[in-house]
Amino acid sequence: MAPSPKVLVTTRLFDDAATHHLVARGCTVVPSGLAPDALDTDISDADLDRLLDGAAGWIVGQRAVTRAVLARHPGLKVIARRGVGYDRVDVAAAEDLGRVVTIAAGANDAAVADHTLALMLAVLRRLRESAAALAAGDWRVVSGSDLYGKTVGLVGFGRIARQVARRLHGFDVRVLVETPRPDFAAAGVTYVTLPELLASSDVVSLHAPLGPTTLHLLNGETLGRMKPGAVVVNTARGGLIDDAALLVALAAGRLGGAGLDVFEAETDPALRPVAEALVARPDVVASAHAAGSSREALARGNMISAHCVIAALLGEEMPAGCLVVDGR
Ligand SMILES: NC(=O)c1ccc[n+]([C@@H]2O[C@H](COP(=O)([O-])OP(=O)(O)OC[C@H]3O[C@@H](n4cnc5c(N)ncnc54)[C@H](O)[C@@H]3O)[C@@H](O)[C@H]2O)c1
Numbered sequence: 420m421a422p423s424p425k426v427l428v429t430t431r432l433f434d435d436a437a438t439h440h441l442v443a444r445g446c447t448v449v450p451s452g453l454a455p456d457a458l459d460t461d462i463s464d465a466d467l468d469r470l471l472d473g474a475a476g477w478i479v480g481q482r483a484v485t486r487a488v489l490a491r492h493p494g495l496k497v498i499a500r501r502g503v504g505y506d507r508v509d510v511a512a513a514e515d516l517g518r519v520v521t522i523a524a525g526a527n528d529a530a531v532a533d534h535t536l537a538l539m540l541a542v543l544r545r546l547r548e549s550a551a552a553l554a555a556g557d558w559r560v561v562s563g564s565d566l567y568g569k570t571v572g573l574v575g576f577g578r579i580a581r582q583v584a585r586r587l588h589g590f591d592v593r594v595l596v597e598t599p600r601p602d603f604a605a606a607g608v609t610y611v612t613l614p615e616l617l618a619s620s621d622v623v624s625l626h627a628p629l630g631p632t633t634l635h636l637l638n639g640e641t642l643g644r645m646k647p648g649a650v651v652v653n654t655a656r657g658g659l660i661d662d663a664a665l666l667v668a669l670a671a672g673r674l675g676g677a678g679l680d681v682f683e684a685e686t687d688p689a690l691r692p693v694a695e696a697l698v699a700r701p702d703v704v705a706s707a708h709a710a711g712s713s714r715e716a717l718a719r720g721n722m723i724s725a726h727c728v729i730a731a732l733l734g735e736e737m738p739a740g741c742l743v744v745d746g747r
């Protein structure tokens with residue numbers, strides 16, 4: 420290993436504490452050159468190759484890490500996600516090429532769970548319409564629905580969904596869960612199939628990773644199986660929902676609204692008009708992939724990803740939170 424291994428940081432909102440830690444452990448930190456809150460998907464391929472030249476570590480945001488990029492940079496030993504989703508990283512290629520891929524497991528699960536509840540409640544209580552009316556000087560009451568007493572269906576039951584379930588118990592709701600491995604004995608949840616969950620839930624909240632089995636999990640057909648007036652919440656990944664089909668279902672009045680933090684348009688600019696039509700709707704409460712980005716979660720994720728890179732480069736044991744992921 421070079422005496423002062425180069426670590427490229429392209430994830431947005433990286434902070435000084437994590438940078439100083441990398442430097443203190445002998446790394447040379449190379450920033451992306453973008454504005455601190457800009458997405459690394461905005462870096463051109465040529466600029467990325469220039470930035471990665473000679474890098475041993477890469478703390479990456481939502482940018483795709485492809486086999487081709489990895490092959491062009493044989494000195495790149497470790498790719499660390501500051502978050503937990505790694506659907507944009509070709510982990511099979513990384514494994515083939517002997518590279519380490521890590522995530523910051525648990526760094527942002529509380530933040531995403533809080534945000535999920537915020538979206539759920541905001542849609543149910545029609546806070547967007549209420550706030551807009553009041554801002555326009557209209558003091559009428561905009562009446563929404565209780566969360567209390569409802570049935571909430573969670574798709575996926577990993578770190579985030581379990582935190583969502585814990586929070587939901589305080590609302591006295593029935594919690595249904597659909598997951599491929601219903602082996603976690605959680606009090607107060609009932610494991611069901613996806614068709615059962617869709618048919619019974621007043622709120623459907625998505626917490627599964629994006630992959631071949633979850634792409635367009637909610638599409639025209641499955642949205643049509645949901646209870647009339649039900650609410651959809653997605654704080655997981657754009658691509659779990661067919662956004663065009665969701666727009667059709669909302670416009671037809673089939674659903675009660677949607678809370679959306681993630682959109683297909685994030686990775687497919689051709690779908691921008693669909694995302695824009697969704698976020699313009701009064702029954703949609705939206706944020707721009709911010710669920711996991713509370714100040715506290717960012718600080719944790721930044722420091723964990725720095726630790727992951729250092730451990731991989733210096734051959735140390737991976738510290739708590741650093742989870743090495745593979746292609747299986
Ligand atoms: N919006 C944000 O800012 C943000 C932040 C963090 C995570 N995320 C997304 O949330 C996802 C979940 O995060 P996590 O930390 O809970 O991950 P996790 O790996 O702990 O849990 C994922 C769960 O999904 C389940 N799953 C896998 N395939 C499924 C399928 N076909 N149907 C139903 N369930 C399935 C898994 O068995 C597991 O229970 C991440 O993959 C990421 O994409 C988004």
Ligand SMILES: O=C(O)[C@H](O)COP(=O)(O)O
Nearest residue numbers: 430480501502503504711
């Ligand atoms: O996968 C995640 O945890 C979220 O998408 C947030 O990722 P980020 O921390 O890289 O923004």
